Amino acid sequence: MKQTSISIIEDNKVIRDNVAKFIGFHEEFAVMMVHGSAESFFHALRVDSRLSTDIVLLDIGLPGMSGLDALPLIFERLPNADVVMLTTYEEEDVILKALCSGACSYISKKASLPEIVDALRIVVNGGSYMSPSIAREIVNHLMGGRISKATILTDRQKEILEMLVDGKSYATISTQLFISVETVRSHIKKMYKVLQVNNKTEAITKYMKGQIG
Numbered sequence: 001m002k003q004t005s006i007s008i009i010e011d012n013k014v015i016r017d018n019v020a021k022f023i024g025f026h027e028e029f030a031v032m033m034v035h036g037s038a039e040s041f042f043h044a045l046r047v048d049s050r051l052s053t054d055i056v057l058l059d060i061g062l063p064g065m066s067g068l069d070a071l072p073l074i075f076e077r078l079p080n081a082d083v084v085m086l087t088t089y090e091e092e093d094v095i096l097k098a099l100c101s102g103a104c105s106y107i108s109k110k111a112s113l114p115e116i117v118d119a120l121r122i123v124v125n126g127g128s129y130m131s132p133s134i135a136r137e138i139v140n141h142l143m144g145g146r147i148s149k150a151t152i153l154t155d156r157q158k159e160i161l162e163m164l165v166d167g168k169s170y171a172t173i174s175t176q177l178f179i180s181v182e183t184v185r186s187h188i189k190k191m192y193k194v195l196q197v198n199n200k201t202e203a204i205t206k207y208m209k210g211q212i213g
Helices: 013-024 038-047 067-077 092-100 113-124 132-142 155-165 170-177 181-196 200-209
Strands: 004-009 029-035 055-058 082-087 105-108
Touching: 004 013, 004 038, 004 113, 013 029, 013 113, 029 038, 038 067, 055 067, 055 113, 067 082, 067 092, 082 113, 092 105, 092 132, 105 113, 105 132, 155 170, 155 181, 170 181
Parallel strands: 004 029, 004 055, 055 082, 082 105
Antiparallel strands: none
């Protein structure tokens, strides 16, 4: 089995250690780097240019450089990495800025350890994950009158998004809609492709400007 390498940038030692330890219990993942600040993470990359990682779990409220400021620098050093935000920040503007800067997923620190691992698996399979509370903020943004969501997402995609907001799992959604879990993932992946247009950064930028309709 090919392992997916995970790096963690989180200043809270208890959270950092617990997340790293739990991820390490799963054979499909290998915890590569664990740091308490973005500066420490970048220093490690400078010291050993061979270091790399598939996924970065990134906090926003870090000492020194914030997670939002670190995002473009991570992609500069690791262009093929996926960045998953793991944070207490659930404000709409922060969420959108992170997504606009290239983060593929956004997990609330209220999420359980198994939920974090499930989110990582979704990212490995090419999808994107948002905690239900985060998805609710995005829906509120959609319904804010800045842009018509009806012309963006299909009825099925809107139906799945609403179920995600209600906190339903992929398995529950597949059962209730009589489709496979893989089909649910496919719909979610297509949702992101529709919103992102050509790439992650362009996605939310155009979306916020009302250029997709």
